[in-house]
Amino acid sequence: MRAAQSPEIERDAGMTQPISHLDLLEAESIHIFREAAAQFRKPVLLYSIGKDSTVLLHLARKAFWPGKLPFPTLHIDTGWKFRDMIAFRDKTARDFDLDLIVHTNEDGAAKGINPIDYAPSVYTDVMKTVPLKQALDKYGFDAAFGGARRDEEASRAKERVFSFRAEGHRWDPRRQRPEMWRLLNGRLGAGETVRVFPLSNWTERDVWRYILREKLDVVPLYFAKERPTIIRNGQLLMRDDDRLAVKPGEAIVNRRVRFRTLGCYPLTAAVESDADTIESVVAETLGARTSERQGRLIDHDQAGAMEKKKQEGYF
Amino acid sequence: MSAHPNALQDAKVKKSKTLKVVSDQAAPSSPPADLSRIAPELSGMLRILTCGSVDDGKSTLIGRLLWDATDLYDDQRETLARGKKVDGGNPDFSLLMDGLVAEREQGITIDIAWRYFDTAHRRFVVIDSPGHEQYTRNMASGASHADVAILLIDARHGIKKQTRRHAAILDLVGVKRVILAVNKMDLVGWSEDSFRKIEADFQTLSWRFGFWEAIAIPAAAVSGDNVARASENMPWYKGPTLLQHLEELPSRGTEPKGPFRFPVQTVLRDSRNDFRGLAGTVSAGSVRVGETVVDALSKRSAKILRIATMDGDFEQASQGQAVAIQLDTDIDVARGAVLSKADARPVVARSLETRMVWLSETPYDPRGSYLLRTATDLTPVSNLKIRALLDLETLATTPSAECGANDIAIADIALGRPAAIDTFGEAPETGSFMLVDAITGASIAGGVVTEAKAQAAEADENTFVLTRAMLERGLNADLGDRPETEAEFRRRANEVALILRAAGINVEIESAPDYSI
Numbered sequence: 001m002r003a004a005q006s007p008e009i010e011r012d013a014g015m016t017q018p019i020s021h022l023d024l025l026e027a028e029s030i031h032i033f034r035e036a037a038a039q040f041r042k043p044v045l046l047y048s049i050g051k052d053s054t055v056l057l058h059l060a061r062k063a064f065w066p067g068k069l070p071f072p073t074l075h076i077d078t079g080w081k082f083r084d085m086i087a088f089r090d091k092t093a094r095d096f097d098l099d100l101i102v103h104t105n106e107d108g109a110a111k112g113i114n115p116i117d118y119a120p121s122v123y124t125d126v127m128k129t130v131p132l133k134q135a136l137d138k139y140g141f142d143a144a145f146g147g148a149r150r151d152e153e154a155s156r157a158k159e160r161v162f163s164f165r166a167e168g169h170r171w172d173p174r175r176q177r178p179e180m181w182r183l184l185n186g187r188l189g190a191g192e193t194v195r196v197f198p199l200s201n202w203t204e205r206d207v208w209r210y211i212l213r214e215k216l217d218v219v220p221l222y223f224a225k226e227r228p229t230i231i232r233n234g235q236l237l238m239r240d241d242d243r244l245a246v247k248p249g250e251a252i253v254n255r256r257v258r259f260r261t262l263g264c265y266p267l268t269a270a271v272e273s274d275a276d277t278i279e280s281v282v283a284e285t286l287g288a289r290t291s292e293r294q295g296r297l298i299d300h301d302q303a304g305a306m307e308k309k310k311q312e313g314y315f
Numbered sequence: 316m317s318a319h320p321n322a323l324q325d326a327k328v329k330k331s332k333t334l335k336v337v338s339d340q341a342a343p344s345s346p347p348a349d350l351s352r353i354a355p356e357l358s359g360m361l362r363i364l365t366c367g368s369v370d371d372g373k374s375t376l377i378g379r380l381l382w383d384a385t386d387l388y389d390d391q392r393e394t395l396a397r398g399k400k401v402d403g404g405n406p407d408f409s410l411l412m413d414g415l416v417a418e419r420e421q422g423i424t425i426d427i428a429w430r431y432f433d434t435a436h437r438r439f440v441v442i443d444s445p446g447h448e449q450y451t452r453n454m455a456s457g458a459s460h461a462d463v464a465i466l467l468i469d470a471r472h473g474i475k476k477q478t479r480r481h482a483a484i485l486d487l488v489g490v491k492r493v494i495l496a497v498n499k500m501d502l503v504g505w506s507e508d509s510f511r512k513i514e515a516d517f518q519t520l521s522w523r524f525g526f527w528e529a530i531a532i533p534a535a536a537v538s539g540d541n542v543a544r545a546s547e548n549m550p551w552y553k554g555p556t557l558l559q560h561l562e563e564l565p566s567r568g569t570e571p572k573g574p575f576r577f578p579v580q581t582v583l584r585d586s587r588n589d590f591r592g593l594a595g596t597v598s599a600g601s602v603r604v605g606e607t608v609v610d611a612l613s614k615r616s617a618k619i620l621r622i623a624t625m626d627g628d629f630e631q632a633s634q635g636q637a638v639a640i641q642l643d644t645d646i647d648v649a650r651g652a653v654l655s656k657a658d659a660r661p662v663v664a665r666s667l668e669t670r671m672v673w674l675s676e677t678p679y680d681p682r683g684s685y686l687l688r689t690a691t692d693l694t695p696v697s698n699l700k701i702r703a704l705l706d707l708e709t710l711a712t713t714p715s716a717e718c719g720a721n722d723i724a725i726a727d728i729a730l731g732r733p734a735a736i737d738t739f740g741e742a743p744e745t746g747s748f749m750l751v752d753a754i755t756g757a758s759i760a761g762g763v764v765t766e767a768k769a770q771a772a773e774a775d776e777n778t779f780v781l782t783r784a785m786l787e788r789g790l791n792a793d794l795g796d797r798p799e800t801e802a803e804f805r806r807r808a809n810e811v812a813l814i815l816r817a818a819g820i821n822v823e824i825e826s827a828p829d830y831s832i
Contacts, residue, residue, distance in 0.1 A: 019568045019635070020356035021438040030637035031596045034580040038650055038691070063594070063637070065625035066585040150429040157428040176426075178456040178674045180488070180761035181747045182596070185688050187756035201440065203431045209356065 022210055026059065029198040031182065032161055033063035033145070036196045037070050039186030040143035043196070044136075047073040047100070049085045049092075050262040051218050052147030052199060055207050058216055059198060060145070061096065072099035074135055074144070078127040079104060080115055080264035082240050088219045101139070105131035115266045116244060123267075133169045136193060143186070143194045151203045161200050167191030208282045222281055224258040224273040235269040260285065359566025360438040364458050364490065366481050367467030372498050376467060376536035376557075377430070377441055383543035384434055384558050427457035436562055451707070451721040455484050455672040456761060459747075462567050463492040465557070470503045470533070474516045480707040486524040487670060487723065487763065489743050492564060493521065495531040496557060501538065505548040523710065525740075532557055568635040573742045574659035575600035577608070577632075578690035579652045583639050592623055592639030593648055598690060598744035601633035602656070608642070610652045611660040611735045617642035649801050651692035653735035653745055661745055662767035664736040667728040670705065671750060671762025678719035684753035684813040687728065690745050695731035695753070695812040697778070697821055702726060724760070729771065731812050732824040739763035753813040771823075778821040781812055 036043055045060055047053050060069055075089060093100040108126040115123045136144060150157050160176050162184055177185060186194065211218060228239045230250045239252055244266050246252060257270035275284045367373040430441040444457035458464060464485050468478055485493060495517045503509040514531040521529035532541055533552055540546035543558040576599040583592040602619060609616040621641040622629040632638045653661050685696040703712040705723040718724040739746035750760040786808055794800040812822040
C-alpha cells in the first residue's frame with residue numbers, strides 16, 4: 001500500500017482500507033500491461049518521449065519487475081522533434097536498458113514533407129501515421145501500447161482499452177469490442193491488430209501528480225527557460241533550429257517559456273511561464289485553465305479532426 | 316442483500332457540511348507554498364454510470380454537475396458560453412458530454428463515453444450510456460464498470476418500463492448502489508406529493524433486486540436544484556444533493572470482500588536473482604506473507620514467500636492490488652490458474668449456469684465456435700445451450716433456444732476443459748466472463764455465473780476426448796513436456812478443439828497429467 005507516501009489520505013479517509021486514486025490507476029494500468037503481454041504474440045511499446053510516455057514506460061517497468069520489459073519500444077521519428085527530446089529518448093533507453101527501435105518514413109523525409117510548408121493534416125499523415133503503420137508491418141507487431149487517455153478529446157472518450165484495428169490499421173468505431181468488468185479479450189481476427197491504452201482512465205493531472213509522486217525525470221522542455229521564440233497565428237513557437245524560417249514582421253525574441261505538451265517543434269506551442277521545477281510545473285498545470293490539446297495545432301484543423309485521423313490510422 | 320428500507324428516506328444524510336468544490340478555489344498562478352495541498356492524491360475514486368433517455372435530460376444533469384462542482388477548463392466553459400442557449404438562457408450543459416461526430420449529428424448517444432472530473436475530495440468517473448432499448452448491450456457493458464448508477468427520470472412521467480429495465484440490467488452486472496434522480500421537478504411545480512409517489516414506486520421496484528442502497532433525489536438539472544446546490548424551491552426535501560451523496564459513498568476499492576482470489580496473469584522471471592513470481596491482481600479478499608495458498612486446478616499448495624513490487628515488498632496484498640507473488644516451492648502454476656486459500660476455493664468447473672447479455676449483431680449459432688474468457692483463462696466451450704430469455708420489464712423468463720443482440724439469455728455452458736470459476740454473487744471478478752467468437756475474436760456476450768458445477772453437464776457418448784498423448788505425438792511434438800510450454804500446448808489444443816467443434820464434433824480436452832478432475 002502507498003500509505004507511507006500518502007499520509008494525509010490515511011488520516012482523512014477513515015475507511016478500512018485507504019487507497020488513493022493514483023494507487024487505483026496504477027494497479028489498473030499494470031493489470032492491462034500484463035494482460036496484453038500475456039495475450040498478444042508480439043507487442044511493442046510506442047514511445048513518444050513526452051510525459052505520458054514517461055508514465056507509460058514507468059508502469060510497464062513496474063508490471064514486469066524484476067524482469068526486463070518483455071517487448072521493445074518504438075519511436076516514430078519525424079525528424080522534427082525538439083533536440084532535447086531526442087537526447088532524453090536516448091538517455092532513457094540507456095538508463096532502462098530498453099530495446100529501442102527508431103523508425104522514420106524515409107520516403108516522406110526524402111520528399112521534404114515538413115510541418116512548416118505542408119498542412120498539418122498532410123504532414124501528420126505522411127510523417128506520423130504512415131511510418132507508424134510501416135513499422136508495425138515491418139516488424140510484425142500485433143499489439144502496440146500507447147499513452148492515449150480518454151480525457152484528451154471527445155472522440156477518445158469512447159475509446160476502448162484494447163482498441164482493434166482492421167487490416168490496414170483502420171479504426172472503425174462500429175467494430176470496437178464491448179469491454180466488461182476487468183476482462184480484456186485480446187483474441188485477434190484475421191488481419192487485426194490492436195492498440196492498447198493502459199492510461200485510458202488517467203487525466204492530464206494524474207500524469208503530473210504521478211510524475212511528482214514517483215519522482216520521474218521528464219524532458220527539460222516542460223520546465224520554463226529562456227528560449228528563442230516567435231509569435232505566429234497567435235501561438236508562441238520555439239525556434240529549435242534554423243529550419244523554422246522567420247517571416248517578415250516576425251521577430252525572434254527570447255522568452256521564458258515551457259511546454260505543456262510535446263510534439264513536432266513547429267506544431268507545438270509554448271506558454272510563457274516561470275515554472276522551472278517539477279513542483280511549480282505541477283502546481284501550474286493543476287491550476288491550468290485550458291485543456292492541454294489547445295497547445296496542439298493539428299487538432300484545430302477541422303471539426304472532429306481527431307476522429308477523422310483515427311479512422312485513417314493515426315494513433 | 317435487499318435494499319434497506321430506510322435508505323430511501325431523506326434522513327439518510329447526517330452531515331450538513333457544505334462541500335467545498337474545486338471551482339471555488341483560488342486561481343493558482345502563484346508559486347506553491349505546500350504542494351501536498353495543490354497536488355493531493357485524491358482519497359478515492361467513484362465510477363458513476365448515468366442512464367436515462369435523452370429526453371429526461373441526462374446529459375444536461377451531468378453537464379450541470381461538471382459545471383457547478385468541478386475543475387472544468389476555461390476552453391470547455393467557453394464552448395458552453397458560446398453555444399446555443401436553452402431554457403431561459405442557460406447554457407446547453409449537454410454539450411459537455413458530447414461525443415463522436417456521427418452521434419452529434421444524430422443527436423443521440425450510441426456508445427458509452429467516459430468523463431473524468433475531480434472535486435476537492437475525489438475523482439469521479441462518469442460513464443455515460445445510452446438509454447434506449449436497442450442499446451441494452453451498451454448500457455450493460457458500461458454498468459459493469461460502475462460503482463454506482465444514476466437512473467434519471469422525468470418527474471412528469473414517473474417510473475416507466477425503461478426504469479425497470481435499467482434496474483434489472485444494473486442488478487445483472489453487479490451494480491450495488493443506485494440513485495434515482497427525479498429531474499425536471501420545476502415542471503411539476505416542485506411538488507412534494509409527486510416526488511413521494513415516485514419515491515415509493517422506486518422503493519417497491521428496488522426491493523426486487525440485490526441493491527445495497529437505493530435513494531431518490533428530486534432535482535432540476537437546468538437550474539441546478541439539488542445537483543450541487545440544495546434547492547430553495549424544495550425546502551421539504553432534507554436529503555443530500557446529488558453531489559453530496561456521490562461524495563459520501565464508499566470509494567472504489569475500499570470495500571474488500573469475499574474470499575481471497577488471485578488469477579495468475581503471467582509468470583515473471585529474473586534469472587539474476589533466481590526470481591520466479593506469479594503476476595496478477597488480487598481480485599477478491601486479501602492474503603499475507605506466510606499464508607498457504609492453493610491452485611484449485613492442480614490441487615497443489617505452497618506458502619507465500621514474498622509479495623513483491625518494484626516499490627518494495629508488501630506484507631499483505633488486498634483486492635485491487637497488482638503484485639507478484641513468490642511461492643516457497645515451485646508448483647508450476649501458469650496463466651489461467653486462480654490462487655485461493657485452501658478452505659475457500661473456486662469451483663473447478665466443467666459446466667456453468669449463466670446469465671448473459673448478447674452483445675453481437677450476429678445471433679447465437681448452435682454450431683458456432685466459442686471461447687470463454689474468464690479472469691485470466693481462455694477455455695473452449697464444448698456446448699452452449701440457450702435455455703430462456705429474460706424479460707427485463709417483468710423479470711419473467713420465456714423459454715427460447717435463440718438469442719440475439721440486446722437479449723438477456725439464461726444459458727448453460729459446458730467447458731472443453733475444467734476452469735477455476737466462482738459464482739458471480741460470491742466473487743464477481745472470477746464469476747464473470749466474456750463469450751468470444753473463436754473465428755473473428757469478437758466479444759459475443761458478457762455474462763455472470765449463477766452456478767458453477769464440477770461435473771460435466773451430461774455424459775455424452777459422442778464426445779471426443781482429445782488426449783494429451785494425441786497432441787504430444789505430432790502437433791505438439793516440438794514443445795516437449797515442460798511447464799514453460801504448457802500455455803502454448805493449451806493454446807494449440809484449444810484451436811484443434813474449435814476446429815473439430817466447427818465440424819460438429821463435441822470435444823473435451825484432456826487436462827495436464829497432474830490435474831485431477
